[in-house]
Amino acid sequence: MSHLLPLSRVAKLVGQPRHTLQEMIRNGTLATFDGMVELDELLRAFPEVKWDDDAEFRRVTEIKDKAFARRVRDLVLPDKDVLVARLNELSDDYAAARALLLHYGNVMTWLDEKIDELAENASAETYHALHTVRAFLLRNLSETPQDAVLAQAVIAQERILKLMSAHVTIQPSGHEFFVEGNDTLLEAALRNGVSLSYGCSNGNCGECKARVVSGEVKKVHAHDYVLKQAEKDAGVILLCAYAPVNDVVIEANVAGARDIPVQQLAAKVKSVEVFNPQMAALHILAPRSQRLRYLGGQSIRVGARGTSGRYAIASCPCEDRHIEVHIPRRSGDAFAELLFDGLKANDSVEVEGPYGEFVLDEDSPRPVIFLAFGAGFAPIKSLIQHAMSLEIAESMDLHWLADDAGHYQDNLCRAWTDALDNFNYVPHEPTGDLDAMLKSIVLDYPDLLRFDVYAAGNAAQLQQAREHFVRGGLHEARWFAEAIDR
Numbered sequence: 278m279s280h281l282l283p284l285s286r287v288a289k290l291v292g293q294p295r296h297t298l299q300e301m302i303r304n305g306t307l308a309t310f311d312g313m314v315e316l317d318e319l320l321r322a323f324p325e326v327k328w329d330d331d332a333e334f335r336r337v338t339e340i341k342d343k344a345f346a347r348r349v350r351d352l353v354l355p356d357k358d359v360l361v362a363r364l365n366e367l368s369d370d371y372a373a374a375r376a377l378l379l380h381y382g383n384v385m386t387w388l389d390e391k392i393d394e395l396a397e398n399a400s401a402e403t404y405h406a407l408h409t410v411r412a413f414l415l416r417n418l419s420e421t422p423q424d425a426v427l428a429q430a431v432i433a434q435e436r437i438l439k440l441m442s443a444h445v446t447i448q449p450s451g452h453e454f455f456v457e458g459n460d461t462l463l464e465a466a467l468r469n470g471v472s473l474s475y476g477c478s479n480g481n482c483g484e485c486k487a488r489v490v491s492g493e494v495k496k497v498h499a500h501d502y503v504l505k506q507a508e509k510d511a512g513v514i515l516l517c518a519y520a521p522v523n524d525v526v527i528e529a530n531v532a533g534a535r536d537i538p539v540q541q542l543a544a545k546v547k548s549v550e551v552f553n554p555q556m557a558a559l560h561i562l563a564p565r566s567q568r569l570r571y572l573g574g575q576s577i578r579v580g581a582r583g584t585s586g587r588y589a590i591a592s593c594p595c596e597d598r599h600i601e602v603h604i605p606r607r608s609g610d611a612f613a614e615l616l617f618d619g620l621k622a623n624d625s626v627e628v629e630g631p632y633g634e635f636v637l638d639e640d641s642p643r644p645v646i647f648l649a650f651g652a653g654f655a656p657i658k659s660l661i662q663h664a665m666s667l668e669i670a671e672s673m674d675l676h677w678l679a680d681d682a683g684h685y686q687d688n689l690c691r692a693w694t695d696a697l698d699n700f701n702y703v704p705h706e707p708t709g710d711l712d713a714m715l716k717s718i719v720l721d722y723p724d725l726l727r728f729d730v731y732a733a734g735n736a737a738q739l740q741q742a743r744e745h746f747v748r749g750g751l752h753e754a755r756w757f758a759e760a761i762d763r
């Protein structure tokens with residue numbers, strides 16, 4: 278009997294990102310069946326994985342979590358009702374497997390007796406053949422082959438994963454993620470950078486309604502919003518109040534930049550991080566009752582003490598209540614002056630947004646080049662972290678062309694390179710000859726037609742870069758740019 282595993286779970290088991298497995302499928306080194314991987318195929322394709330030791334898998338997860346900085350991971354058990362339901366399901370599986378084994382045992386006993394019966398009056402030749410068959414069966418049943426030991430270890434690990442997490446597929450977008458710990462479906466989606474529609478996040482507004490297509494879910498939070506009986510009958514739930522018991526398929530709307538309304542919230546300064554005299558980051562904490570909905574690459578207006586400014590968001594939507602903006606010190610920007618000279622942790626700030634449509638094309642699996650000019654690194658950082666959480670890009674190259682503020686988050690970029698095998702970071706020092714630099718970057722990509730390029734910088738830099746890339750073979754429609762003031 279074959280044992281099939283979904284690709285996302287295989288990625289977790291072998292400690293590899295999904296895009297690596299997709300590349301193996303494309304080049305024929307991993308075979309799939311309807312998007313699933315057969316257990317024997319898994320063992321064949323990953324002979325080097327030590328199935329009885331998941332230290333490597335843990336190490337990669339830890340490195341990735343550190344590289345994502347501040348990404349919050351609850352390492353707690355699932356909600357107790359969900360856990361009980363998952364244990365029930367596992368014990369049903371176990372009972373079914375045990376019943377099957379008992380049945381096979383009975384068949385073997387019958388076969389053994391039948392061989393004795395047939396051998397009684399058989400010719401010498403038949404007698405020998407029957408006893409050869411019996412010896413073969415007994416020998417094979419008494420020895421546990423190496424493959425079976427490995428299969429047992431893989432299945433044991435898969436069972437633990439199933440106990441601790443459930444796999445979710447969103448239709449029709451095709452987004453996939455795992456719900457871990459005691460997260461609701463909505464919390465897990467946001468943590469994984471999937472921008473599902475929602476409003477209050479606490480069961481009052483009904484904007485997170487979605488339909489369960491397959492699988493089982495459990496209510497883990499009470500909600501005041503009342504679902505109609507017809508909705509309940511059709512499998513409609515509130516994503517902010519339910520968690521999956523097993524692997525589920527959910528029909529839900531994934532919001533694009535134009536679907537997300539401008540929101541206003543009263544937030545607090547979490548910290549001010551001054552990188553150097555020209556550049557600082559403002560870390561903002563949204564209130565528990567009202568997070569900011571946005572997509573990587575968008576911008577917000579931040580205000581305090583009568584001043585305000587609009588800045589690119591530098592964080593990932595997957596970072597829960599944390600919002601980060603990078604603010605260059607420049608004359609005429611009163612909010613920037615306030616940030617460098619007076620703003621401190623716990624001060625109140627008003628946040629308004631998001632604005633802009635400089636967001637990832639989540640339907641594109643193409644390799645990506647990110648081009649950051651100076652402080653244009655902020656929206657690029659946000660896009661990169663969003664792309665990492667969604668695991669959509671085949672590969673990501675970051676070219677950071679610094680200005681006088683330098684590569685002020687150089688260590689972070691190097692941490693991404695260390696943690697991810699599909700990420701490449703190339704810092705470029707300030708230059709008086711931007712033309713020559715752009716030309717040399719483009720020369721590194723003889724197949725630009727395959728790529729998407731996301732660039733952020735001032736209008737002149739973007740214009741110059743666009744001309745080089747399009748002349749180098751990039752399809753015009755695959756150029757995405759965001760002009761920033763500096």
Ligand code: FES
Pocket residue numbers: 475476477478479480481482483484485486502515516517518
């Ligand atoms: S987000 Fe308002 S009810 Fe779920």
